[in-house]
Amino acid sequence: MIETVKAKAKELLESGNIQGFLGLIEKNGHIAPHLFTDPVELQALNLGDREKAGDARYPLTKYLIQIAKAHPEHIFGILVRGCDERSLKTLYNWNQLDPNQVVPLGFACPEELAEACECLQPYPDACEAGEKVSGRSFEGVAKLDAMERGERFDYWNEQFSKCIKCYGCRDVCPVCFCNECSLASDDLIQTKTFPPETPLFHLVRAVHMAGRCVDCGLCEQACPVGIPLRTLYKKIYAIMDSEFDYQMGYSEEKSPLNLL
Amino acid sequence: MNYTTALTTCTYCGCGCNFYLEVLDGKVIGTIPCKTSPTNEGKLCIKGWNVHEFVQNPKRLTKPLIRKNGQLLEADWEEALDFTASKLKEIAGKDGPDSLAFLASAKLSNEENYIYQKFARAGVGTNNIDHCARL
Ligand code: SF4
Numbered sequence A: 001m002i003e004t005v006k007a008k009a010k011e012l013l014e015s016g017n018i019q020g021f022l023g024l025i026e027k028n029g030h031i032a033p034h035l036f037t038d039p040v041e042l043q044a045l046n047l048g049d050r051e052k053a054g055d056a057r058y059p060l061t062k063y064l065i066q067i068a069k070a071h072p073e074h075i076f077g078i079l080v081r082g083c084d085e086r087s088l089k090t091l092y093n094w095n096q097l098d099p100n101q102v103v104p105l106g107f108a109c110p111e112e113l114a115e116a117c118e119c120l121q122p123y124p125d126a127c128e129a130g131e132k133v134s135g136r137s138f139e140g141v142a143k144l145d146a147m148e149r150g151e152r153f154d155y156w157n158e159q160f161s162k163c164i165k166c167y168g169c170r171d172v173c174p175v176c177f178c179n180e181c182s183l184a185s186d187d188l189i190q191t192k193t194f195p196p197e198t199p200l201f202h203l204v205r206a207v208h209m210a211g212r213c214v215d216c217g218l219c220e221q222a223c224p225v226g227i228p229l230r231t232l233y234k235k236i237y238a239i240m241d242s243e244f245d246y247q248m249g250y251s252e253e254k255s256p257l258n259l260l
Numbered sequence B: 001m002n003y004t005t006a007l008t009t010c011t012y013c014g015c016g017c018n019f020y021l022e023v024l025d026g027k028v029i030g031t032i033p034c035k036t037s038p039t040n041e042g043k044l045c046i047k048g049w050n051v052h053e054f055v056q057n058p059k060r061l062t063k064p065l066i067r068k069n070g071q072l073l074e075a076d077w078e079e080a081l082d083f084t085a086s087k088l089k090e091i092a093g094k095d096g097p098d099s100l101a102f103l104a105s106a107k108l109s110n111e112e113n114y115i116y117q118k119f120a121r122a123g124v125g126t127n128n129i130d131h132c133a134r135l
């Protein structure tokens, strides 16, 4: 599959239709985000797989925001999985990226990753490489929903109490781009104190993710203390789906909660 | 157009977390924790996440400062080192080496920190040495 991706990226660069291809490269013994401008470099392209499929994924679409803004004269190719495509869609909706400036190159995730992610659609709509496997349901959410209310409350409070307030969940998130962040607003939380208020800090972020989170799971991977953030936001997805008939990351328009 | 991700090690404490500094057209614009680093596996603390903000911060000191008449004034290295050496001598001579303390930094290399503690212990003669990573 990776050879197909390399060939397509090469085609895009050589055709002159794009001036750079944002993807991942293997260098210095690591897997790093990289802007390919020379097709020769594509030999070292990586899909974000180190020991396990998708264990070296990065929020590429987030990085593209700044690059594309600085170079409005250029068109950029970008490597996307299903969740990256979902974030692109969201970033277009929020005018953070211009679809005319972006050429996605999509590939499908394998079975084991779809399973680990409990991903509803483990492939992009525009999928040019890899074999599509079927989506999964949110079993983690169902498990927590099955708990008795008090027990569930205790579970989450215990999880949140581990937080070291690193803001990594926000900093890594492909759809966190606000100039004024709720988590930096003294009106909503105590910004300069530690430990964070539990569960306020996490619920402020969770509420702000309603209508935005695309279920990429990068926040949970970045969390140094292993809080199951992804499950929390999957619950938000489920609520938005059942109460507003809005599918975060899949619906074409902005969420009904948008005031802007 | 030039966008690069430079792999480097955090200078804040002794853990040695790895991250990429995002450099766009010569300006450091972001910090990306390295997911394949065995040390931090794509995670960072709040200080690490914000390293890109200090690298090119205009408030960062680039020249030594000496306080003269209550005011911090820029000095060249020659003057700053002469001043420090004579003050250290004066204080150690008057009140003994244990009246001095040395604060090292995680922003120095291992070797620099070694020399620094050697200077404090063997040169000046005090064990009063600590460093900024004990936060
Ligand atoms: S969330 Fe879905 S598309 Fe994204 S990495 Fe996981 S399986 Fe792939």
Ligand code: SF4
Pocket (backbone or CB within 6 Å): A169, A172, A173, A174, A175, A176, A209, A212, A213, A214, A215, A216, A217, A218, A219, A220, A230, A233
């Ligand atoms: S899963 Fe986490 S990182 Fe990904 S979009 Fe949702 S909140 Fe952001």
Ligand code: SF4
Pocket (backbone or CB within 6 Å): A162, A163, A164, A165, A166, A167, A168, A169, A170, A219, A222, A223, A224, A225, A226, A227, A229
């Ligand atoms: S990544 Fe984890 S520890 Fe850091 S602020 Fe978010 S929830 Fe807290």
